[in-house]
Structure formats: structure tokens, C-alpha cells
Amino acid sequence: MIGYMPKKFKIKSVKKYTNDVNLFKVKCNLSPKPGTFLEVSIPGVGECPLASCSYDNKYVELLTRNVGKVTSAMFNLDAGDSIQIRGPYGKGFPLEKLKGKNLIMVAGGTGIAPITSMINYVEKNRKNYGKVWIYFGFRNERCILLNDRIEKWKEKFHLHVGLTQDKETHKYEKGFINEIMEKHKPKTKNTVALLCGPEGMMETVTEELHKLGITNNKVYWSLERRMECGFGSCGRCQIQDVYVCKDGPIFRYDIIKPKLNNENWSNKKE
Amino acid sequence: MKEKLKVGVYGITGCAGCLLTVLYEECFKELIELVDLKAFPLVRSDTYKGNFDYIFIEGTVCFDEDIIVLNKLRKRTKYIVALGACSCTGGVPTIKNFLDQEKTLKLVYPAHNELKEEDPTPINKHIKVDYYLPQCPPSKKEIVSFIRCIAKGEVWKDYNDPVCVECRSKGNPCLLDQNKICLGPITLGGCGALCPSNDVICYGCRGPFKDANLDAYTNMLKKMGYNKKEMHDKMRTFSGLQFRDQEGGKTWLEK
């Protein structure tokens, strides 16, 4: 039996990354696995699904863009305020299946959250995983999220950051992620790719991966849908016959591709 | 503590019903900690000279004087909120657009022919409007939750479903089944299906629902035995200027 009862947690700190993105560090013992999500709520406002961007059993970190009702209310909160969380929900990344594999992780914009949680996990279980390539895409230098961590990870992994709007950058690279990937050519033998971001971006990256020799059954997509209950009751997040909340939000691309294609097809036709 | 929002409530040509709703339903009573009601000319004389954060405006633009008032108010505030059907979509006064202008004027004002008239239009034709709180009269619940929302700095989300959605989930008997022209399927909801719940057809006071299937709706009415004039009469009651003749066509305002 599952309830809607959330637990109350205290916000430890709030860090501002860009104009509209904050990182809320919340003291919380729910320890969500990478790729799962939490239902964060504020009484009187509502709930929204967010992924933690760190893997730790003492706290969760919510990288939040100020776009919706709940997230805009979150931006009024400060360290010391309390917030309600229930979860974690979803299946997350198939951690067992990924053991012993090389990983390519790709994220765009705020889609960086579940990926960073995975990077965290890999850091903690380094010997279980092979080589790791990380590609992050942002609009411009002002939009870069978690730059402090990116610097740290640059020393440990093959990490590349691509900026799509900036014409000149010193620290980072120019262009879309698929272009950068083409340039660096990650190893593709025994490699699995984990993607999170806008669906258009994931599509082009998957095409690029295909060119490099990674087949669709080795690509995992993290999808965004409206998830209200978190356990397959409210029916909002269905893509054809799968629930994103319960069966996902991480899907193997070859499984989800025909379903997405069908939905997009009938979305276009009117 | 954050500074309180400075709010004004003004009216241009209209029945003042929306202002009376704000007054009699005591919309600001429970919000007094959140906002500072600087001006409300209906209740007390307007002596405030400073700027506002939010101004609520009721009424339709019917005279050139209204435009002058609107432009002045726009300069004094950060945001304009259209309050009620008249200021959001034009309201009842816009019926005049579909009638013989001269005749109507003589009929309504036989003695005051010095009035400088404009074609009745919603206020967003003249100034930029940031938020809309439609309905005739607007509901207290919506006004209160809107003010609470903006005072806390949260995002306000407009209701975006036709009237039918709430009506159906309430379990009302459908008025279309009873062969009445109910504007429910093409009207923006959010009112809790107030009229249909009381066995009165929807007159479309909240304005058109953007995503409505107008072709299917008119076809259905034709099958029910209504002609174009009867449909248009109903559609022109409240928000005539905002409705379209057919899917993808121009609104009557654009014509």
C-alpha cells in the first residue's frame, strides 16, 4: 500500500547557479538511486517530480529551474526552511546491468541532474565500471550548471562541455554535443550510453552514437513527463503502454523508440 | 520582510459589478497582510499619486475618455490585471459592434448625443494586459488565489480547459442533450461550471477556449436544428469579439 504522505525535511543550503537555477541541498535520508525521482511538495502549492543530483544517504540535492508553480515557490525558500518529499519512485538506471561496462553519459541543460547522480555513484563504486566519457551541453557560459563539480570531474573522467550559443569560449568547447562527440570519438566497445535532456537533443546524440557504433539497445534515455502520483495510478505519464513513473523514467531506447515515434506522429498530424 | 504589493482597483465604462464583487465579497479581507490596497475609487476618493505594482481594471472601452484613463494607469503600474468579462473579452457592451451604431446610440442615450464614442472593445486592444481574471462577475476564489499567488511571487497559471470539463466531472446532465445551445464546449472554464450546474446554459462569459473544436461544435448545432443567426446571437452575448466564425478563421475583433 502506498500513500501520498510526504516526509518533512530541512533545507541545508541554497546555491545559485544561474538566474533561474538553484541547487537546494536538503537533509534527507531517502537516498534515491541514480535515475529515480522524488515528489517534492510545498503545502498549498503542489507537488513536482525532481531528480536528486547526488547519490548520498544523508542528503539530496535538487537542481531546480524556476519554471512552474512549485519550482517558483521553491525559490522563495531559504536554508532552514522545510520542504516535503516523498519517494523515491521509478526504476532508475540499471546499475547491475551497467557493471563492467564503459559509460558514455550525455546531458543537456537541467537534464544534468540524474546524470550527475550517476557520476556520483560511479565515483563511489569506481572499480565496477570501465572508462567514463561525459558530455554536457549548455547554451552559453552563463548557463553552465554545477561548474564547480565539472572542474573536479574533469580530472577524473573524459569530460567535455559544449556551448551552443557562445561564439568564443576559452575553457569550454563550441558546438552541439553530437559535434563534440564526433570530434573526440569515445571508445565504443563494451560501452553503454546514458542520456538525459530535451528529446530533440537526445535524438541527435543517439544518431551520432549509432554512427560511432553503439546500437540502440545500449542507449538509455531518461524521459520527462508529467508525473503526479509516482506509482502508476494517475495515468498522466503514459507513453502508449508504459508508465514513465513506474517503468522508467529511464528507458532503453530500442524499447521506447517505436512508442515515442507513434505518439509524435499523431501529434504532428491534425 | 518583503514590501507589500501596492494594488489599485479601477473601473472604466461598465456596470461596476466586478468592483462590487471585490467589495462585497471582501476579497481583500484575508489578504490584508499580503497586499496594500492603495486605491479603490469606488469606495474612497483616489488621492494616491504614487506607482502601483498591480492594477485591476474593470470595464470595456466605450468612450475616448476610457483610453486616456487606461494609458495613464498603464504608466503607473508594473502589471495590469483585466478583471471580469468586460475588460478581458469585451463583455456585453460589445454587442453594439454587431448592430447599427447610430440606432443603438439614439436608443440608449436619446438625450446625451455629445458623448464621444469608441467601438466597444476589450482593454487589451489599447494597452498591454499581463493577467486576465475573466467571468461575469469574477469569482472571489479566483481573485483571492491570484493575489495570494502573486504576493508570494509564484507563477500564476490560467485555467485552460473548456467549461464542459468541470461540468462533466460534476456529473451534471448535459444541456446540449436537451437541445439547448450551451456554449460550454467552446468557452474557457474555471468557473466550476456555475451556470450549467444550475440548469442554465453557458453564455460564454469567460471568453472562448482557445483549443476548442469550433467546426465540430457548429456542425453539431446545425444537426440539432439551429441556424447561424441563432448560434451567433448566443456567441455574441458576452465575448462576441473574441469568438471565431470557423476554425482557423479570424475573430470578430480582428475583422
Add this chain to the structure above:
Amino acid sequence: MQKILLKENLNELIKTWIKKYEIIAPVKESKISRFKKINSPNEIYDCLLTDIPAKTHFMPEGETLLEHKDKKTIEIEGKIKKTILFGLRKCDLNAIQVVDKVMFDKNYINKRKNTTLVGFFCENPDKYCFCNSMELQDFYDLYFYPQGKNYIISIGSKKGEELVKHLPELKKEIKIPNPKNFKKLNTLDIEKYYRDERWKADVRKCLSCTACTAYCPTCNCFDIKELINSDIKTIQSKRFHSSCMSKNFSLVAGGKSFRDSRTSRFKHFVFHKVLYFKKQKGRPMCIGCGRCLRVCPTKIDWVNTINKMNRKPLFNFSRFSFKKLKETNK
């Protein structure tokens, strides 16, 4: 096990139940029939199907799930008195079985636990019923079947047995037939029709009024809204029915709606009812009560559309090429 009861004694039986249980039965109220609490058996309205299905008993519109007060949150667990849901048809009973498979929260399960389902055989199904095409199962606590002067009562569970303990047992069990049907859904395997052009005619007629989903006994989708009470101190999280026919259904923060077009929403409704749910849980979600066909203001008949596609599968090459030919001739 089956028991027997004289038809004229039914009212007596209900009267004995009323003393111990709360009875919810079909009632006609301001032009519309729905399930409601009754105090005497005379209030029961005898109809083929209630307009509003029995799901409102388990998930009433705007029911409170959580209450936030003085910085504390309480969960409302949906505790109800022992209740009998009386006068359900076979399709209604199956609808409850369907919804059982997707609702997992305390509130629903508590209500469900305390409710006994009493079914009634359908004697006069109308032209909209197509329940025999939808793989219905025998699912009930009690099921009444009229035979001559008697009711044959089939017992499906212990909960049901308790209600008719004192009645005489039927010596030779009879097989309860399926209700008659005039309409039929010819196939459940509709996956290949997803890209068929003939859906368009239906979609063009759709007003997105969401009547079909509101009246569907298996449509359980909901929205949780937070409402602030007028005293400001208490905030309630309430559950409202929500429809996949509305654009807002799949709207996410930032303004993207994942089922943006009416076509995709309509198809999702039909395919979820017939195909997707079967893939997920092993049986179709639609139970063939025909309420969606009955209430549609523009009389969309998706069952007929599927039958048409079944009769003439594949999309119409002949028409397609003919049209092209015409254009080139111009």
C-alpha cells in the same frame, strides 16, 4: 455456491441489510441516475445502467487525501462504514476490478476493503452495450440472476456469503449466461490501426468536452490539487478526476504538452482502453458498457470505427492513389 430467493422477498432482504450496512444503490436525481446512499429499498431506481458510474463511490470528486494544519500533515485514510454497493451490472463489476489494478493508495484500498459488491444480471441491454466483446470475468461478491419467480444468487466471496447466510441453498447449480448484446467490437488487436487515416473522421467530431472519460467507469486518472481553506490555516490536498482528452493532462512546467493534438489524445483514450491496458495488466480496460458512446454530444462511435478498420484493413491505397490521380489531371 448459489442460493435462491423469491423475487418479492428482495425488499425484505435489503431492509435487513440496511440495519447493519450503508447501502449505495442507483438513484435518479435531477434527470440523472447515479449511485447514492439509500434509506429504503423503494428509493432504488431500476435502470439499465446508471448515467454516472460507481467509481464515484471509491473516488468522489474532490476527496481529501492530505490535510496540512499547523505545520503538520495528516493522511486521510478513507475509512468508511461497511458498505454494500447494490445493483451493479456485470460491466460495472468488471470496471471495479480494472480500477483495482491501478489504484494503490491507502484511501482507495480502505474503501474497497469495506465495500461488498452486489451485482445484478442485465436483462435488457441496449444498442450501445458491447460487453461480451471485452473479455469480462466473473467478479462479484454476490450476483443476482432472475429466473421465473426467483432470484438465483451466486456467491463470489466470503464477504458476500455473509449477506445471504440465512437463505436456502440451490441444489443444482445453474450456469449464469452472459447478457445479450446487439453491438460488437470485432477485434481487440488494434495495434496495426494506429496509423490508419480513418480515425480522422472521429477526431474531427471531438469537442474535447471530456464527457467520455468523466462517465467511463474505468477512467481513474486524477489530478491532486492543493486548496487553501478560507480560514487560511488548513490546506487540503484533494483528488479530482482528470481527463486525457484535455490538453492540460500531459502539460509539464515550461508549457510543453506531450499530447498536443486532438488526434493523439483521442487515440490514446481508445488505445489505452482496448490495447495498452491489456499489454500492461492482461485484460482490456474497456468493459463495454457503452457510456462513452451514449454521452458523447457529437455521437462519436469509436467501436464502429474499429469495426470498419477490421472489415477493410490497411489504409486506403485505392482512395489515396485516386485522389492523386485527380490532382495530376488538373
